[in-house]
Structures are given as C-alpha cells and as structure tokens.
Amino acid sequence: MDQSTSETPPPGKLNKVSSYLFRKLQGFYELSDAVRDSISEAFIAEVSYEPGATIQPSGEAYRAIYLIERGWVLRSRYLESGGRQIVNVALPGDFLCFNATLFTDSDFDHVAKTQVLAFKLDAPTFATLMAHHAHLALALAWANAHEEGLLSERIVSLGRRNARERTAHVLCELAVRLNILGLINGNSLQIPLTQADFADILGMSLIHVSRTFRALTQLGLITYRSGLVTIHDVPRLEKLAGFDAGYMHFTQRKDIFRV
Amino acid sequence: MDQSTSETPPPGKLNKVSSYLFRKLQGFYELSDAVRDSISEAFIAEVSYEPGATIQPSGEAYRAIYLIERGWVLRSRYLESGGRQIVNVALPGDFLCFNATLFTDSDFDHVAKTQVLAFKLDAPTFATLMAHHAHLALALAWANAHEEGLLSERIVSLGRRNARERTAHVLCELAVRLNILGLINGNSLQIPLTQADFADILGMSLIHVSRTFRALTQLGLITYRSGLVTIHDVPRLEKLAGFDAGYMHFTQRKDIFRV
DNA sequence: CGTGTCCTTGAGGTCCCTCAAAGGCGGTGG
DNA sequence: CCACCGCCTTTGAGGGACCTCAAGGACACG
Numbered sequence: 320m321d322q323s324t325s326e327t328p329p330p331g332k333l334n335k336v337s338s339y340l341f342r343k344l345q346g347f348y349e350l351s352d353a354v355r356d357s358i359s360e361a362f363i364a365e366v367s368y369e370p371g372a373t374i375q376p377s378g379e380a381y382r383a384i385y386l387i388e389r390g391w392v393l394r395s396r397y398l399e400s401g402g403r404q405i406v407n408v409a410l411p412g413d414f415l416c417f418n419a420t421l422f423t424d425s426d427f428d429h430v431a432k433t434q435v436l437a438f439k440l441d442a443p444t445f446a447t448l449m450a451h452h453a454h455l456a457l458a459l460a461w462a463n464a465h466e467e468g469l470l471s472e473r474i475v476s477l478g479r480r481n482a483r484e485r486t487a488h489v490l491c492e493l494a495v496r497l498n499i500l501g502l503i504n505g506n507s508l509q510i511p512l513t514q515a516d517f518a519d520i521l522g523m524s525l526i527h528v529s530r531t532f533r534a535l536t537q538l539g540l541i542t543y544r545s546g547l548v549t550i551h552d553v554p555r556l557e558k559l560a561g562f563d564a565g566y567m568h569f570t571q572r573k574d575i576f577r578v
Numbered sequence: 579m580d581q582s583t584s585e586t587p588p589p590g591k592l593n594k595v596s597s598y599l600f601r602k603l604q605g606f607y608e609l610s611d612a613v614r615d616s617i618s619e620a621f622i623a624e625v626s627y628e629p630g631a632t633i634q635p636s637g638e639a640y641r642a643i644y645l646i647e648r649g650w651v652l653r654s655r656y657l658e659s660g661g662r663q664i665v666n667v668a669l670p671g672d673f674l675c676f677n678a679t680l681f682t683d684s685d686f687d688h689v690a691k692t693q694v695l696a697f698k699l700d701a702p703t704f705a706t707l708m709a710h711h712a713h714l715a716l717a718l719a720w721a722n723a724h725e726e727g728l729l730s731e732r733i734v735s736l737g738r739r740n741a742r743e744r745t746a747h748v749l750c751e752l753a754v755r756l757n758i759l760g761l762i763n764g765n766s767l768q769i770p771l772t773q774a775d776f777a778d779i780l781g782m783s784l785i786h787v788s789r790t791f792r793a794l795t796q797l798g799l800i801t802y803r804s805g806l807v808t809i810h811d812v813p814r815l816e817k818l819a820g821f822d823a824g825y826m827h828f829t830q831r832k833d834i835f836r837v
Numbered sequence: 838c839g840t841g842t843c844c845t846t847g848a849g850g851t852c853c854c855t856c857a858a859a860g861g862c863g864g865t866g867g
Numbered sequence: 868c869c870a871c872c873g874c875c876t877t878t879g880a881g882g883g884a885c886c887t888c889a890a891g892g893a894c895a896c897g
Contacts, residue, residue, distance in 0.1 A: 347680075396734050399820055404737040406730045421606075421723050426730070426825050450716070453709035463722060464680050470729040471665045471685070475655050477736035478663040478781030482885075513843065522737030524886055529845060545843070545894085561658055566685050741853075772875065783854055788876060804862085804875065838897100845892070852885085860877070867870085 337388045337438075339412030340462075342500050343569070347461050357455040358386065361444040368431040374415060375429040381419035383439045387411050390435030391511055394427045395519065405520045407469060408493070408512075411500055414462060420446040433511045461568075468566045477522050480561065482531045485521045487560035490541065490548060495564045506550045513545070596647045596697075598671030599721075601759050602828070606720050616714040617645065620703040627690040633674060634688040640678035642698045646670050649694030650770055653686045654778065664779045666728060667752070667771075670759055673721060679705040692770045720827075727825045736781050739820065741790045744780045746819035749800065749807060754823045765809045772804070 341351040348354075363383060368374055374392060375382060392409040406427060409415055415429055419442040449456045469492070476485045493510060497503040514532070518525040532543040540556045542549045550556055557563075600610040622642060627633055633651060634641060651668040665686060668674055674688055678701040708715045728751070735744045752769060756762040773791070777784040791802040799815045801808045809815055816822075 398734070398738055400738075402738040404734040406733050418723050418726075421720055422827050424824075426727065450712035456709065456715060461680055463726070464677050467677075467722070467726055467729065468685065470726065470733060474665050474729060474732055474736060475657070475663040477733060478778075479657055479659075479661045515843080519737070525843095526845085526887080527885055529843095530885090533845080543844095565683075568681050774875080784875095785855085785877085786853055788878090789853090792877080802876095840896085841894105842896105843892105843894080845890100847889085847891100848887105850885105850887080852883105854881100854883075856879105856881090858878085861875085863872105863874090865870105865872085867868105 337386075337411065339388070339410075339500050340386065340458075341412075343412045343465070344458055344461060345499075347568070347570075348458055353452075353454045354458045357448050357452045358438075358440065358445075360448055361440040361442075363439040363441050366437050366439045368435040368437075370431055370433055372431045372435075373428060374431060374435070374437075375425050375427075377425055377428045379425060380423055381416050381425055381442065384417055384419050384442050384445050385415035385437040385439055387413050387415060388436045388438060390437075391432040392435055393430050393432050393516070395430065396427050403519045404522065405516065407466065407473070408520070410496055411502070413466075414459075416442075417459070417463070420449070432516070465568055468568055472566045482521070482523055482527055483534060484560050485523070486517070486528070486531045487535060487540070487556050488562050489517070489520060490550065491553075491557050491560050491562040491564075492567075494550060494553075495567065495569070499569055506553065508548045508550070509546060510548050511546055596645075596670065598647070598669075598759050599645065599717075600671075602671045602724070603717055603720060604758075606827070606829075607717055612711075612713045613717045616707050616711045617697075617699065617704075619707055620699040620701075622698040622700050625696050625698045627694040627696075629690055629692055631690045631694075632687060633690060633694070633696075634684050634686075636684055636687045638684060639682055640675050640684055640701065643676055643678050643701050643704050644674035644696040644698055646672050646674060647695045647697060649696075650691040651694060652689050652691050652775070654689065655686050662778045663781065664775065666725065666732070667779070669755055670761070672725075673718075675701075676718070676722070679708070691775070724827055727827055731825045741780070741782055741786055742793060743819050744782070745776070745787070745790045746794060746799070746815050747821050748776070748779060749809065750812075750816050750819050750821040750823075751826075753809060753812075754826060754828070758828055765812065767807045767809070768805060769807050770805055 341354075344351075361384075365388075366385070368390075374385065377396060387409055389411055392413075392415060393405050394407050394409060394415075395403050395405040397403050409429075415437070416425060418425075449459060472492075476488050480488060490508070494503065494508055497508055502509075512520075514528045515525045517523075518528045521528065523531070532541070535541045535556075536543060540550070540552050540559070542551070600613075603610075620643075624647075625644070627649075633644065636655060646668055648670055651672075651674060652664050653666050653668060654662050654664040656662050668688075674696070675684060677684075708718060731751075735747050739747060749767070753762065753767055756767055761768075771779075773787045774784045776782075777787045780787065782790070791800070794800045794815075795802060799809070799811050799818070801810070
C-alpha cells in the first residue's frame with residue numbers, strides 16, 4: 320500500500336462514527352443513533368491519508384464511500400490546459416464518493432489537503448442499507464441536497480460575482496460550515512488552503528487572489544495569514560458577498576417523511 | 579389562479595407518465611413500470627404554464643414536485659445588482675423542486691421558458707413512496723446524481739474555461755441531453771433560449787455571447803439562428819470545449835442495489 | 838545558511854465588460 | 868401590402884477587471 324495511506328483493522332464494529340455528520344444534520348434531523356448504527360454496518364476500516372495523498376483518482380473505479388472524520392479533502396478536475404478547478408471542499412462529517420453506490424468511475428480527483436482520517440464504508444452494503452433503512456436514506460438525502468446547494472451557489476458566484484464578492488462569499492461559507500461543526504473559535508478560521516487553492520476554487524489566478532485578499536484586508540474586513548483567516552467584520556463581509564446562509568439549509572426543517 | 583397557469587383535474591390515476599424520464603434512465607435502470615406506478619400514486623394534476631410563467635418563486639414555500647413532460651424550465655437566481663445567474667436548464671423528464679421533500683422554501687426561481695406541461699406531484703406522498711419503494715428511490719438517486727454532475731461540470735466551465743470553450747461546452751451538453759430524449763433530428767437543436775439566456779447560463783454579457791457565437795460560426799463549427807442551433811462539426815466542437823459526456827452518466831451502469 | 842514553498846509587487850496585455858446605436862425579423866393592424 | 872412596433876441580435880468604441888510574465892520577499896525547515 321502507498322506509504323501515504325494507512326488502514327487500521329476494523330474494531331469489530333464502528334461504535335464511534337463521529338458526531339460531525341450529526342452536527343450538520345442537527346437542525347434538520349435527530350435520529351443520530353439509528354443512523355450511526357446503520358452506517359456502522361457498512362464500516363470497513365479507519366483510513367488515514369497524508370497531505371497530498373489521492374484518496375480517489377478521477378477516471379478510475381470507485382473504491383469505497385468515505386465519511387471524513389478529520390481533515391480537509393478537495394474534489395477537483397484538471398483540464399488539458401493544465402488548469403485545475405476545485406469543485407468543492409469536503410470537511411469532517413462530509414461523505415466522499417457517495418456516487419459509488421450508483422456509478423463505477425469517479426469524475427473527479429479527491430485529494431487530501433491536510434492529514435485526513437476517514438471511515439471507509441463498503442458501497443454495496445451502504446446501498447442496501449439505504450434501501451432498507453429509511454432514516455439513513457433521509458439523512459443522506461439531506462446531505463446530498465446540502466451539497467447540491469453548495470454547488471448551485473458556487474455557480475452563482477462564478478457566474479455573476481466579481482473577485483472580491485466571490486472571495487468574501489467563500490470565506491463566509493467556510494465560516495458557517497466550520498462553525499456548525501464546532502471547528503472554530505471566535506472569528507479566526509483555520510483554513511489549510513494556499514492562495515493557489517483559493518484561486519482554483521474561485522476560478523481566478525493566484526496573483527489576483529493575493530491582491531483580492533489584500534483589498535479585503537485594507538477594507539478592514541479580514542486578515543489573511545497562511546492557514547489562518549480572521550474575519551473582523553462579519554456583517555460587512557456578508558453584505559459585500561451577498562451572502563445568505565439559507566442555501567446550506569442547516570436549520571430549515573421539514574417533517575414530512577414518515578420514517 | 580394566474581392566467582398563465584392551468585390545471586386539469588386528475589384523470590384518476592396517472593397512467594401515462596411520460597417516457598422521457600425513462601429515456602434518461604435507460605442506460606442505468608430498467609424498472610420503468612414499477613417506477614411509473616409509484617410516481618402515479620403521488621400524482622395530483624397535469625399543469626401547464628405559458629412562457630415566462632413562474633412555476634416556483636425563490637424564497638417562497640415549495641408547492642409541489644413537478645415532472646416535466648414538455649417544454650423548458652430555467653432555474654435561476656437574481657442578485658441585488660440586478661444580474662441573473664441561471665443555475666440549470668430543466669428539460670422533459672427532469673424533476674423540479676425535488677427538494678420539496680426536504681426543505682420548506684426554494685432557493686431559486688423556476689420559470690417556464692416555453693409553454694410547459696408538467697405532472698404535479700404531492701411532495702409528502704412522494705417522500706413516503708421513496709421511503710417504501712426502493713426502486714423509486716434508486717431512480718431518483720440516479721436523477722439527483724445526474725444533476726449534480728451537471729452542476730459540477732458547470733462549475734468547471736465557469737471557473738476555468740473561456741468564453742468560446744464555455745459556449746461550445748453548453749451546446750455539446752444540450753445536444754447530448756436532447757438526443758437521449760429523442761428531441762433532436764440530425765445536428766440541429768431547437769433551443770428556445772435567447773442570447774441573453776445563454777449569457778446568464780454562461781456568466782457572460784449578452785454582447786459577448788453574440789460575438790462568441792459569431793466566432794464559432796466563423797470557425798465553421800455551428801450556425802446560430804434564434805431558436806435553432808446547428809452543429810456542423812461535432813468532434814471539433816467537443817474538442818474545443820474539452821467536452822466528455824461521461825459526467826452525465828447516461829450509460830454507466832452499476833447493479834449493486836439489491837432492490 | 839541554503840532551499841523550497843508560499844506570498845507579494847510591478848508592468849504590460851487581453852479578454853470581456855459597459856455604453857451606445859443600428860440592423861433584422863416576425864407580428865399586428867390599418 | 869406597407870408601416871410600425873417590439874424583441875432580439877449585431878457592431879463599434881472605449882474602459883476595466885483580471886491575466887500572464889517576471890522577480891523579489893518572507894518564512895519554515897533541515
């Protein structure tokens with residue numbers, strides 16, 4: 320096995336699927352224990368990756384589904400021109416390669432940005448579980464819809480917001496996501512992304528990202544240090560970005576499923 | 579009721595849910611009849627909309643789920659600046675407001691671009707059906723994943739492709755989607771979008787869309803006439819766009835669900 | 838103290854934007 | 868049948884946002 324990857328033998332049953340997934344779901348759904356138990360049944364192993372390790376290459380067969388416990392993962396595509404577009408950023412509590420239940424091959428690279436700890440789940444088992452456990456299906460449907468919301472909003476950003484707005488928007492988004500996971504203190508965000516990463520998220524050049532961070536800094540909105548972004552004025556940053564956290568649906572609840 | 583909308587009383591049971599959904603699913607899934615029957619149970623009415631009618635406004639409560647039978651629907655967001663970003667284009671066989679099973683309010687406007695005929699489905703009933711009929715859940719999971727693929731690829735386009743590539747890409751995508759629905763003959767696409775619509779899909783200005791179409795025309799790749807796009811050289815257009823239809827997953831099949 | 842990674846700064850260029858106006862083209866009505 | 872109108876598209880001119888190329892600075896690490 321690749322040196323940058325390690326896999327520990329399964330501890331019998333996964334009795335400690337992290338709470339991160341359920342923090343995301345908390346405003347929407349409460350059957351944590353039932354979902355946790357279901358997920359446990361598909362558990363294969365805990366896996367860990369070093370920074371830079373490819374968890375799932377694009378164009379290759381899916382290996383499993385992963386639930387991130389610790390660390391950041393980037394889902395991206397490289398173009399022939401050499402450019403890269405990062406489609407989304409996966410945080411603890413997010414699933415990776417969820418489409419492994421449906422498709423054979425991945426369209427995107429999934430690369431660990433930090434050291435990553437994840438729960439590796441057997442896709443066929445997971446699919447079967449979803450078909451038979453409505454509460455699990457519901458939780459996953461929410462997670463999917465949440466992610467689709469992120470993608471839609473990113474499209475709006477890339478299409479119709481300028482560099483400052485886009486940059487401000489992604490910072491607001493990360494702040495809310497990290498906050499709901501409890502991975503934040505105060506207004507300082509530990510973000511393990513380089514400005515080159517931001518460039519490939521925001522569809523900009525690395526150099527213009529640098530200038531944009533500087534501009535936001537001089538407006539008194541943020542300070543940027545490698546790995547640490549501090550937001551000094553949340554309302555103004557959100558106003559500049561045209562940010563409204565509603566699209567992530569962390570709180571909006573609807574009890575129409577009869578599980 | 580709004581003049582631009584009409585609703586016909588339910589014909590007892592929906593015995594003719596269109597084949598469009600199943601054409602999309604054909605490469606992946608074959609239980610058409612079972613799925614059709616399930617959907618029928620949530621059927622409320624056939625609804626039709628005139629061009630320009632709002633099927634579901636953003637920020638308002640979802641009214642129902644819709645399955646498009648005829649016509650084009652644009653899902654979009656208006657920004658404070660007055661700009662509009664079209665997030666996706668819904669065609670026959672596509673679901674609208676699928677998140678009505680999960681969330682209360684819509685994040686986007688859903689506007690009929692042409693005259694639209696759709697099947698209106700009761701969201702709570704639909705949710706319950708999905709929880710109890712695995713084949714329906716599977717079909718919908720595929721449809722969701724398909725749409726997420728479209729969104730991801732749009733992000734790549736907006737972030738890292740230039741005007742020509744982006745424009746070519748969306749034309750290639752529409753050609754494949756219309757083709758699989760059987761809504762195409764030869765290389766001529768009946769596309770009821772104005773150049774202003776293309777601009778809001780592609781994150782460009784109307785004027786630059788016009789110039790870009792002209793450039794593609796002069797390269798001998800397409801001809802553009804209001805409502806009708808003809809692709810003269812599919813391979814070259816796809817090459818220019820960096821287009822690979824794989825991301826739509828029309829053919830990739832995986833039988834790991836035990837339904 | 839060298840080396841690698843990341844960030845910053847400058848200069849020049851280009852892609853795409855905005856503003857302004859004119860040219861099809863189908864529909865409608867006299 | 869022509870005039871008119873509204874919608875859409877095209878063209879031109881000028882400007883600005885962002886890009887590329889190039890090089891230097893800051894910082895961590897061995």
